[in-house]
Amino acid sequence: DAKTTQPNSMESNEEEPVHLPCNHSTISGTDYIHWYRQLPSQGPEYVIHGLTSNVNNRMASLAIAEDRKSSTLILHRATLRDAAVYYCILSGGGADGLTFGKGTHLIIQP
Amino acid sequence: NAGVTQTPKFRVLKTGQSMTLLCAQDMNHEYMYWYRQDPGMGLRLIHYSVGEGTTAKGEVPDGYNVSRLKKQNFLLGLESAAPSQTSVYFCASSGGLAGYNEQFFGPGTRLTVL
Numbered sequence: 001d002a003k004t005t006q007p008n009s010m011e012s013n014e015e016e017p018v019h020l021p022c023n024h025s026t027i028s029g030t031d032y033i034h035w036y037r038q039l040p041s042q043g044p045e046y047v048i049h050g051l052t053s054n055v056n057n058r059m060a061s062l063a064i065a066e067d068r069k070s071s072t073l074i075l076h077r078a079t080l081r082d083a084a085v086y087y088c089i090l091s092g093g094g095a096d097g098l099t100f101g102k103g104t105h106l107i108i109q110p
Numbered sequence: 111n112a113g114v115t116q117t118p119k120f121r122v123l124k125t126g127q128s129m130t131l132l133c134a135q136d137m138n139h140e141y142m143y144w145y146r147q148d149p150g151m152g153l154r155l156i157h158y159s160v161g162e163g164t165t166a167k168g169e170v171p172d173g174y175n176v177s178r179l180k181k182q183n184f185l186l187g188l189e190s191a192a193p194s195q196t197s198v199y200f201c202a203s204s205g206g207l208a209g210y211n212e213q214f215f216g217p218g219t220r221l222t223v224l
Binding site for chain 1: 143212
């Protein structure tokens with residue numbers, strides 16, 4: 001699976017939007033972009049995934065660059081509960097699970 | 111639906127002891143996975159299964175064995191525990207290929223090997 005690059009940490013204020021960036025310059029045409037998050041002392045939780053077009057769900061939006069070499073996870077209105085480690089993961093659709101990096105530690109200030 | 115459950119939640123072993131971690135899912139998923147997470151790191155895949163009776167090696171399989179005798183259960187065994195296996199173990203399941211489908215994770219088992 002291709003490698004992703006994320007900032008180690010980011011800080012935001014409660015009730016403001018948060019944009020979490022991810023670079024994946026070696027992405028292949030069949031790689032999906034996945035985002036998971038992990039709250040303290042819990043297992044990872046699926047957030048969103050997409051291939052080429054921007055995606056929205058109840059948790060977040062995923063904006064994918066036209067050349068697909070980068071993407072941004074958007075939390076529209078952060079709450080304290082959104083404080084977590086966010087992982088950006090590429091997967092070509094194989095059966096062998098996902099490859100997690102170190103992710104971005106998101107800190108939400110009240 | 112309980113989702114994905116893991117037993118036990120915590121365990122302390124002495125070097126050389128053996129144990130089995132149990133993962134159960136009630137979503138009728140074909141695919142199941144075992145990961146380990148060391149402090150400050152992301153998850154690494156140990157073994158996975160694409161259906162009942164099948165298993166395959168992941169990124170870090172050494173020192174572990176697995177079995178999938180029933181579709182809903184995926185067992186992870188440590189035959190002779192070593193301090194390097196001190197970690198948090200997560201089980202996950204998905205209804206289809208991991209690359210295309212959401213993975214559902216359990217709450218984790220925190221294992222300490224002395």
